[in-house]
Amino acid sequence: MSVNINTVYQRVLAITNKEQRGYITPQEFNYMANQAQLDIFEQYFYDLNQFARIPGNSTEYSDMLDILEEKISLFETNGTVTSGTDLPADLYRLGSVMYNSIEAEYVTQKDWIYLKSSPLSQPSNDFPIYIRNTAGIKVYADSLTVNKTSDVTCNYIKTPTSASWAYDSTTGLYDSGNSTNFELHESEETELVVKILAMAGIILKDPGLYQIGSTEDARNVQQEKA
16 A cells, blocks of 8 residues: 555645645645655665564564565566667666576676677576666576577566656646655655655745654654664
């Protein structure tokens, strides 16, 4: 279940307007909302690396590594590598690359040079390989001179879809049909509000509001990593 964008927007407006701090426009909110979503999403991977290096616990529902993996799993998907080289447009982090349903082994550019000069380590249809650069990937199986252009797929973590709070231009009321909710796990609702408040404090030039958001954010991080 995702986080409802209108719930977050109304909570942010209620806090910012409580003491006449100023008004946040939908455009400003959408900008801050997406920045907050990406900040939280990116932090998953740093936290995953950290918690993977320390012992967890056997208590169901409270192991931080399991919690993070559950949140990230919402973005796990697969897709076709178009023309055998072009990765999906919404790719955030690449997982496995498959050729004819067989996982290809990633090789570095340095290893690629070695492979081309070593007849004993050539790839095959049963042991495909792939290289990656800024243009995408190239998969090789039965030849090191011609890369595969079909039957190439990949598993990957996708980038969160941009959130958007929309309103009816006539009434000014929330338009759920043209809005896009956050894709983050529903447990991130409070964290989204906190991060957006901190950014709102900068836009509204309100140090107090920024302090509220940043202090609460720091408290949440400390609690998660305690």
